Amino acid sequence: MAFNDLFLRACRLEPVEMTPVWMMRQAGRFLATYRALRKKADFLTMCKTPELAAQATLLPIDELGVDAAILFSDILIPVEAMGMALDFTPAPVFAEPIRSEKQIQALRIPDPEESVPFVLEAIRILRRELTDRVPLIGFSGAPFTLATYMVEGSGSKNFIEVKRLMYQEPDLFAALMEKITETDTRYLNAQIAAGAQAVQIFDTWGGILTPEDYETYALPYTKEVIDGLNRDGVPVIHYVGTGSALLPLIKTAGSDVVGIDWRIRIDEARRILGPDTAVQGNFDPTALFAPVPEIQRRVKEILHRAGDAPGHIFNLGHGILPPTPEDHAKALIDAVHTYSRK
């Protein structure tokens, strides 16, 4: 097999013979083979066992024919290495969320080779396995999203605790964000050094903020991470959940690619982002519950709106949902390839 570099070329705004496609959470519970693998180990053990993480990463490459692999891991892995006990129940939980200056002072800025060697080893294994196949994407959470989990202690509906810290103790919040930013930068650079061929920064919760708050409390730290990366030839993808209204700001963080959800039409997103930024998205993951002809119609519509200019990576606007029928996911991948082929 020849190495398929469609994904990397699209990230670099180079011409492609067909639109590359992968799916956020493509190595996940919607795959029967993943659920079988998970019977051997719990989620954190999977993340921390390079062979298992690599095996999970490869499943959608084998089964779906996606054009990129994304490391099987979790955005909170480096946070645990900062000194916070992490559990999955199955949602992530920090038993002792950050609520004081003392806790922030106690956080470490860990050396990735020492603290998360299993992540880097999984990347090295995967690069060997994927040599003649597809590129490997590494990833991390954006500082704001990581801070949100660290302060709330878990997912949240209204994010009152992190907002309290932001608004009532802005200096403490900044001190926390600086430690996370440094950790994040080192973590992504270690992934790049280990062989990640692109990196995606997930700002899952950035879209809960007003534009002004996003600009003050989230954007500068993400920009600092991006500015600190050893990017030579390694595209950076920046995804902000529910971020449609923030696209003009997100562009200024300086990534090569911006990931968008399904709440905005992709032609409008491309207009806002301009010709120098590639776009990743924007299929509504719940539309995978539609009949296959309707999935195909929606793929065509997005491809049509994305237009002929280079720089579109097809993806979902959010992670694939566990009850998604596998054959519908496969139909999506096939439709992208079929309808976009030049």
Added chain:
Amino acid sequence: MAFNDLFLRACRLEPVEMTPVWMMRQAGRFLATYRALRKKADFLTMCKTPELAAQATLLPIDELGVDAAILFSDILIPVEAMGMALDFTPAPVFAEPIRSEKQIQALRIPDPEESVPFVLEAIRILRRELTDRVPLIGFSGAPFTLATYMVEGSGSKNFIEVKRLMYQEPDLFAALMEKITETDTRYLNAQIAAGAQAVQIFDTWGGILTPEDYETYALPYTKEVIDGLNRDGVPVIHYVGTGSALLPLIKTAGSDVVGIDWRIRIDEARRILGPDTAVQGNFDPTALFAPVPEIQRRVKEILHRAGDAPGHIFNLGHGILPPTPEDHAKALIDAVHTYSRK
């Protein structure tokens, strides 16, 4: 006291001497007096007892000095009258969610005077109580949001069941939406006939849809409700949660006022909506956890961005959260009045 019609004048794009303000869920758990009242009766009993509903409605008028009252009730009250058993645990739950054609056929289109007389009686009581004070807003859920609860059976994270129905059985979904639309129109017209001086349509979940799906599955039904209202002198407010990216479509539903969340700057929203549509919003409810000077700064910023053109009703971008400090809510109301006074 003289009747305060600031709110109605702002809805009608008439000049005002200061910006009117009210808060979504202003008669709610954040008020100690409301929590005391709730010790007498559960939530549904409160909704169904006109004297108690009226009493709750009046609390924020007495305590906060808001410029409008909004009926204490729930968007699912008319759905119960369609024939679905409703419970609050405290979140709303339908024990038998809609999953079949037979269930849709069995739904009634209820006569409001027969099925929800308590709502109309609460409005009549309130109009007497409020004669020399502020206007009374009635409300309903938008058809799409009501359908979402009816099909999911409760709130949802990913709305898979309603999407399944929409995408797999579009004719059934349309049949359901038509019954809801007719029910909703009658319900709001009955509120207007009973004395509601404005009505707000809450489309809490409209923002989960792609623009194309919003245009197909939600917008036409909301528009049909609005077109069917006896609007003579009664402004219609249309609020779509997480609807920033949908504003050009929302405008076409034809309301007098569009409610916006905090994810878009209000000047940008006004630019999109144009000078003929008033705007309601857009303070982030979590910013009420900020210190009072920061709340005041944010109020000034929104007033400044809203500009001098008539047609701004100050509000939160979503319902006020139960843990909100009461004195912070009061500080918001006072700041709007102080800083906007001509």
